[in-house]
Each structure stands twice: as C-alpha cells, then as structure tokens.
Amino acid sequence: MAYSDKVLDHYENPRNVGSLDKSDPHVGTGMVGAPACGDVMKLQIKVNDSGIIEDAKFKTYGCGSAIASSSLVTEWLKGKSLDEAAQIKNSAIAEELALPPVKIHCSVLAEDAIKAAVADLKAKQTDKEVA
Amino acid sequence: MIGTNIYFDHNATTALDAAVLEAMLPFMTQQHGNPTSRHSFGRHARSAIERAREQVANAVNAHPSQVIFTSGGTEANNLAITGIASCYGISQIVTSAIEHPCVHRPSLAMKQRGWKHSLLGVNESGMVRTDQLGALLNTETSIASVMLANNETGVMQPVAELAEIARRHGVTMHTDAVQALGKVKVDFAELNVHAMTLSSHKINGPQGAGALILDKRIDIQPIIHGGGQERGLRSGTENVAAIVGFGAACELIQARLSQHDSHIRPLRQRLENGLNKLGAVIFGATVERLPNTSFFAFNEIDGETLVMALDRREFAVASGSACSSDSAEPSSTLLAMGVEHDLAKGAVRVSLGMQNSREQIDAFLAVLEHEVTRLRQLTAIAV
Amino acid sequence: MSVKTPIYLDYSATTPVDARVAEKMIPYLTEHFGNPASRSHSFGWVAEKAVENAREEVAKLVNADPREIIWTSGATESNNLAIKGAAHFYSGKGKHIITVQTEHKAVIDPVRELERLGFEATFLQPEPNGLVDIEKFKAAIRPDTVLASVMLVNNEIGVIQDIEAIGNLCREHGIIFHVDSAQATGKVAIDLEILPVDLMSFSAHKTYGPKGIGALYVRRKPRVRLEAQMHGGGHERGLRSGTLATHQIVGMGEAFRIAREEMELENARIRRLRDRLLNGLQEIDEVYVNGDLKQRVPHNLNISFNFVEGESLIMAVKDIAVSSGSACTSASLEPSYVLRALGRSDELAHSSIRFSIGRFTSEEDIDYTVALMKSKIGKLRELSPLWEMHLEGIDLSKVEWAAH
Numbered sequence: 001m002a003y004s005d006k007v008l009d010h011y012e013n014p015r016n017v018g019s020l021d022k023s024d025p026h027v028g029t030g031m032v033g034a035p036a037c038g039d040v041m042k043l044q045i046k047v048n049d050s051g052i053i054e055d056a057k058f059k060t061y062g063c064g065s066a067i068a069s070s071s072l073v074t075e076w077l078k079g080k081s082l083d084e085a086a087q088i089k090n091s092a093i094a095e096e097l098a099l100p101p102v103k104i105h106c107s108v109l110a111e112d113a114i115k116a117a118v119a120d121l122k123a124k125q126t127d128k129e130v131a
Numbered sequence: 132m133i134g135t136n137i138y139f140d141h142n143a144t145t146a147l148d149a150a151v152l153e154a155m156l157p158f159m160t161q162q163h164g165n166p167t168s169r170h171s172f173g174r175h176a177r178s179a180i181e182r183a184r185e186q187v188a189n190a191v192n193a194h195p196s197q198v199i200f201t202s203g204g205t206e207a208n209n210l211a212i213t214g215i216a217s218c219y220g221i222s223q224i225v226t227s228a229i230e231h232p233c234v235h236r237p238s239l240a241m242k243q244r245g246w247k248h249s250l251l252g253v254n255e256s257g258m259v260r261t262d263q264l265g266a267l268l269n270t271e272t273s274i275a276s277v278m279l280a281n282n283e284t285g286v287m288q289p290v291a292e293l294a295e296i297a298r299r300h301g302v303t304m305h306t307d308a309v310q311a312l313g314k315v316k317v318d319f320a321e322l323n324v325h326a327m328t329l330s331s332h333k334i335n336g337p338q339g340a341g342a343l344i345l346d347k348r349i350d351i352q353p354i355i356h357g358g359g360q361e362r363g364l365r366s367g368t369e370n371v372a373a374i375v376g377f378g379a380a381c382e383l384i385q386a387r388l389s390q391h392d393s394h395i396r397p398l399r400q401r402l403e404n405g406l407n408k409l410g411a412v413i414f415g416a417t418v419e420r421l422p423n424t425s426f427f428a429f430n431e432i433d434g435e436t437l438v439m440a441l442d443r444r445e446f447a448v449a450s451g452s453a454c455s456s457d458s459a460e461p462s463s464t465l466l467a468m469g470v471e472h473d474l475a476k477g478a479v480r481v482s483l484g485m486q487n488s489r490e491q492i493d494a495f496l497a498v499l500e501h502e503v504t505r506l507r508q509l510t511a512i513a514v
Numbered sequence: 515m516s517v518k519t520p521i522y523l524d525y526s527a528t529t530p531v532d533a534r535v536a537e538k539m540i541p542y543l544t545e546h547f548g549n550p551a552s553r554s555h556s557f558g559w560v561a562e563k564a565v566e567n568a569r570e571e572v573a574k575l576v577n578a579d580p581r582e583i584i585w586t587s588g589a590t591e592s593n594n595l596a597i598k599g600a601a602h603f604y605s606g607k608g609k610h611i612i613t614v615q616t617e618h619k620a621v622i623d624p625v626r627e628l629e630r631l632g633f634e635a636t637f638l639q640p641e642p643n644g645l646v647d648i649e650k651f652k653a654a655i656r657p658d659t660v661l662a663s664v665m666l667v668n669n670e671i672g673v674i675q676d677i678e679a680i681g682n683l684c685r686e687h688g689i690i691f692h693v694d695s696a697q698a699t700g701k702v703a704i705d706l707e708i709l710p711v712d713l714m715s716f717s718a719h720k721t722y723g724p725k726g727i728g729a730l731y732v733r734r735k736p737r738v739r740l741e742a743q744m745h746g747g748g749h750e751r752g753l754r755s756g757t758l759a760t761h762q763i764v765g766m767g768e769a770f771r772i773a774r775e776e777m778e779l780e781n782a783r784i785r786r787l788r789d790r791l792l793n794g795l796q797e798i799d800e801v802y803v804n805g806d807l808k809q810r811v812p813h814n815l816n817i818s819f820n821f822v823e824g825e826s827l828i829m830a831v832k833d834i835a836v837s838s839g840s841a842c843t844s845a846s847l848e849p850s851y852v853l854r855a856l857g858r859s860d861e862l863a864h865s866s867i868r869f870s871i872g873r874f875t876s877e878e879d880i881d882y883t884v885a886l887m888k889s890k891i892g893k894l895r896e897l898s899p900l901w902e903m904h905l906e907g908i909d910l911s912k913v914e915w916a917a918h
Contacts, residue, residue: 014897038849038864061897062825067826143549143551143558144757156536164527165528170832205744209755232748232755236746240745338757338762339761355594356594367589369726370726442554447552449552449554
C-alpha cells in the first residue's frame, strides 16, 4: 500500500509519543479501539487553569495511518480550548494526511480518541466541582 | 540468404523477438517478486503487469481493465465459453463449424451438461454464413463464438457483422482473435464483441501468456479458483516474465503492422503464383485472408507425406493445425467447406513471418516442384 | 561483506530463477522456439524432446514415472484440476470431500466451488501446532467420501503433514488422495513409490524455476481418472489442453534437477541460518513461534511479535522483504486464516511475520535482520499502549475495549 509523504513523516518521526499521569486532575485520557480490530489509540491531553490544552501525548497500536493520525492530532490539540478540540473532525485529519478510503477509519478513531479524552477531563472536573 | 531449416509455420508458433526477450529477462532473474506481495519486489512485479495490461489493451483498442491475463489462448477460450456459460441456465451455444478445438471442445463439454450446441456453417470459400446466424439465434441462445481469422485457411470472418446480429438477439458474442492479432488490425471496440481471446506466442511473444478481453458488463465465473488474482477471474501467481513479454510483443505489433503487411503479402503472392503454376488448389483464395497464410493441396498427393518430404529438405510447414497433427483425419475446416475428403487429405499450410524472404520462397517452390513430381511418379507406379 | 537492502526473505512467496535455470531456458526462447505439438518438422521435435526430458527430471525428484506427470500453468491450476477433476469423475461414488482449514486458497476455493455444485466438504481444524490429528481425520471419513486434499507443507507456517498416515487411511477407504506439494519440492524428500498419494501438485517458481509452469502427478497404478478442466487440442493425454510453454517446462525440469542434486546440502545450510534467526529473535520478549518447530521445513520461520500491530510492523521492516500471512491474502486486512485456525488470537495473527530463507540468503542477511527486528520492535512497543499496559501488569484479556 502506498502511503502519503505526510503519513510516512509522522510514522518515521512521531510527535509527542508518551504518557501523562492519568491520575492528574488536569489530564484527560481517551483510549479507543480494540486489539482484535487492529488498532488501539491512547490519547492524553493536559489543560492549564484557563482550560487551554498545553500538552498532548499519544501511544498507538495500529497501522502507519493510525500512528500518523494520532501523532497529527497531538500537534493540532496544543493551544486549543476543550470546545475547539471537540470540533476537530475526522475529515480534516484524513484530508491533511491524504488517507486512502480503506484508511479513513484511522482518522475516525483519532476523532473518537479526542472526544474520549475531552469527556474524561470534563468528567474529572465535574467530579472535582461536585467534591 | 536462404539458410537451413526455413520456418514456414508461423501460425503454429513464432520465434521470440529479441526486444521482447530483453524486456522479459529482468523478470526472470533480478525482478523476481510475486505480484501479490506487498514489499518492493512484489510492487515492481505488479507495476510491470499493469504496464503490460496497458500495452495489450492499446494493441486492440480496449481498456486495460478489460484485460484478463491467462496462461494462453486455450485457457482464454475455455474461460470465455465455460465461464460465461456458467452464468446462464442451460441454453444454447452457437459456434462456427471451423473453430479451433479449444472453442469447439469446451462447447461439447457444455453439451454433455445438457446444453444445445449448434454449428454455424461456412461457404465453399471458408467464410461463415452470416445468413444462417439469425435463424440459429433464438430465445434459447445465450452465447455465440466465431473466430476472427481461421488458423488453417487464414480466411477472415465477418465478426463485426455477426456481433451486430448477436447483440440484436441479446446473445453474448465471443471471438477467438489468436490468429488475427499481429497480422491484421484487431479492434475490440470496432468488432463490438463482448469477449475476445488473444495469445502471446503467435505474435513473437513468449509461450505461456494470453488474455481474454472482456466487456465488464458480462457476467463470468472463473475456471481456476484460488488466490483471487485478475479480479478473481484467474487465480494463480501471475507469469510475470511471460506477461511482460506479451505486453512488449503487443507494443511491437502496433508499430510493425503495416510493415508486416507490405513485406508478407507480396511474398505470399509470389508463393501462390508458383503454386498455381504447379497446379495446386489454394483454399479460400478468393476471399479476404490473413496476409501470411496459404493453405493448399495437390490432387493425389498426401499432405502428411509431402510435409515430411519438405521437412527432410529443411522446410518447416504444417499439414493442418499443430494441435491436430496427431490425428490422421483431414482438416475439419476443409470438410466444413465441402472440400472432398481425398483433396482435404492433401492439405499443406504455409504460414509466413517477417523473417521469411523472396529467396526462401523461390527455394521452397523449387523443392516443392521436385517433391510433387517425385511423389506423383510414386503414385503413378503404385496405381 | 556488506548487506544489500531490501533483503529478500520471502522465498515461500516466490524464488528468483536460478542462473543455471535461466541459462537452460534461453535457447528455448530463441533458436528452439518450436511448438512441441508440431509433429511435422524438427522445430516441433526439438521442443518435444526438451519437454520430455524435463518431464523425466520432474518425475525423478519425486520418484514417479514420467508418464504420471501432467504439465499445467502452475500449482493453482494443478490443484483445480486435481480437486474438481477427481470430484467430478468419481461423483457417482459419493459427494463428500475432506480437507483442512489451513490449506492454500487454491485448494479451499475449488472445494468451495464444488460445495456450490452440490458436494459436501469437511474442513478439518488442525491442532494448535498446525498438524492434522490422524484420529480426527479418521473420524471425518464417511461412506460417501470420495476425495481428500491435504498439503504436504504449509505455505505460511511450514509444518509438514503426515501424508503417509493420511494416505494409508484414504487407501483403506477407497478415497482419492490429493496432496498440494507446491511448498515442499526441494525441501522435503518425496517418494511417490512409497507414499500412498494419488494426485500431487507442483509449482516451479517456489523451487527456483520460472513462474507460469507447474505439474500434476496423476498415479497410474492404481490408475486415477480425472475430468479435464481445460479442453482443446488434447495435449497432455487430453487432461490439459493448450500449447506448452517449452522454455518454462525446460526451466522447471532444470530447477527440479538442481533441487534433487543439491537439496541435502542446501537444506543443512538453510537450517543453520533459520536457527540463527530463531535464536536471535527469541532474545526479544513476548515472541511466539507459529506452527510446530520439529515437523517443519528448514527454511520457514513464522513468528508473532506481541503488542505490535502487523501492518505497522511491515512498514517498519521495509528493509527486509517478508510476508505477513500468505502472499495471496496480504492484499486484504484480514488476519491470516491459517493462524486463526491454529487458535491464535487476532492480535497475534495480525503481528505475525513469515521469514522464508533461500538459496541466496547469507549469514550477514540474517544478522542484519535480527538487529533490525530488535530495534524496530523496540520502537513500535515504545509507541504501543498495549505494551505499556502489559508492563504495568494489566491482563489485556480482561480489559473491556471500546470497540467501534
């Protein structure tokens, strides 16, 4: 399968690989996919007190397109508010990376991972407020 | 130069062109990948096949996606007949009476499964009777197959006209263009058939490759099942080197077609002038034929004996199609034309190629005159 | 000696044509170009003689009579002819077929086609080591079983089935026994005088011969009958029509001659390389060899790397040409059906690599490959959330995944 240069670049030099402390109240963690399906994406975001994402990290078990999709969104997420982050659409990811039709699900997974991370963070913050 | 062992059997097979061999060699050694493999070895092989697909398509004015590579003409004809028939319920198949065995026999196999098989006759010149086709085509008919040029007589068949009649009756039309390719223009779109068979080794390409050109709207079932190559229509690891050679040979025929005609037609004229002088009967001489083919007989001379005598004098000719060389029966094509059994047994086929020369024709005629005289004397003594 | 990349370690997908084979073939592409069916001149006779010499070479490798060898366009066609040809011919006696889930597609698909035409088929599941349990085979036999097809060597995991035992069972029950040996020639000694096999498929291009040519062994005593699948000029005793590609046949003959003469030495050398590769890769954590290691051809190593995904693995190792699963199924994203039949999880099936070593593989190639695998697996695991969880001691089988 031919990969685009951008996919290859993210695959060869993935940005923001790693993990954040998932017990940190400022960290939201999203884990989507399943090993049996061939992709698992873990995306973490860390917000500052004004609610802006200041760091994002990922780990991905999946094909080159899945790795590239998650690497790309960690770059996009930094500096965005949670609401802005939730606006990121899979189509934008697919377009940026020139994903072929059989790989569109990788960009869908990345969008889901963002939503899951944002939801996790919001849930934590609500818990905190309640507490 | 005359040389020894002169080859006059180009309708049986042809010598590989040096340029074709050059194109093939890398794929026999360094570029050895399996086209299904995803690594770079596989991808190189895959793109070579796709290039060959374009070359084959271009040579016959088809689209590359219409090309299904097979192991040769026989397989492509079997695929066309059996594969298309298995998508229909039991019905009727119509073929001409002069088809190659690899169209005729699969049709007989369909007959064993309950199909009706009807034969379309030919006139005394060896041309299929278009006037009969309409009557044979009825609601029961699903497939018709008529070759573009006959392998023995070289007579061109009115395939475009037949295809039009077939289409009017909603019948799927196939043509075996194996002998026509490289010798006359073959235009898939213009012929307006649904399926067409091609072979590599008749056009100075390698043995082991052929193709079925298929209108993709036609339903067809594979006859070889497995790994799903060729869109699932022909499983098995592709014969990359042969396919590359087939593609290269197709590209060459496009460039050489007019050259081929202007070289070969006068040679055959020269041959047939001589044959006429010797009193030969030339079959199909009054109708349009492949420019390289001359099928003839001498009264009271056995074709097999003459061919053997010519071989001893180092001229390679055929007594019928190579595939039926084993059988002692006279050519079924000639019998279908109404040629008398005894004369048909005398038939000899000369099929010329680009390497043949005027000198070779003259030498051949001299030897032929000698042999014919000698054999006539033997016959006279025997009587 | 420096290593030239990409390193070819996919000899089970196809092999390069041996230079000696190519040399033997070329005259039949140039001066001896005759059609072997042409009986009226020496061009034809020269070609015919070459075809018959090659037939003898093929027969010799497997200790058969040359008259038992039928040329085809390759193992796929041989398998189709054997399975459909025998099933149709003997359908009067019964319509049940036994085969194995791990067979090549070129066996499975013709059997499936026969199912569509009213036959019934049992697809035996092999044991977790890839081998067929003889008792299970025995239990699958029915009074109406007419045909069984079991491959000698599996293309993905290289395990060698006990063809003799299965063949004896077939003999006892009057079942026609077909064996796909495409992956076996030159790797396993085959003696058809001893083996109770009725039909056997061969391929040239897996044994350093050209693509586009194969053969089918059809036993004469007791005689096995087939219904031809390709009709025409009546070549190959009517069993397989079509002009024979002389140069390819000559190539197959020469390739099989070389295999016969050199396989013993070659296999010893290749086995050492395979063991070196295995030892190197086993230094990596969480690797699993697929298929029995003892009853296996010397050149195959199929191994799963846990916690890395298969496609990214293939991307990471593009300096070596290997297969993930069979070459014929790798166009799809499905995990290998062979490994699934062994009971491997989808994840391990996905992350498997088949290394197949051959005539032109060097020790340097193997060392380079081991070093490359170690570094790339390390990098991918660094990226893998599953590896991280594994190191944290989480049992992944207990995790509820948000599958979509």
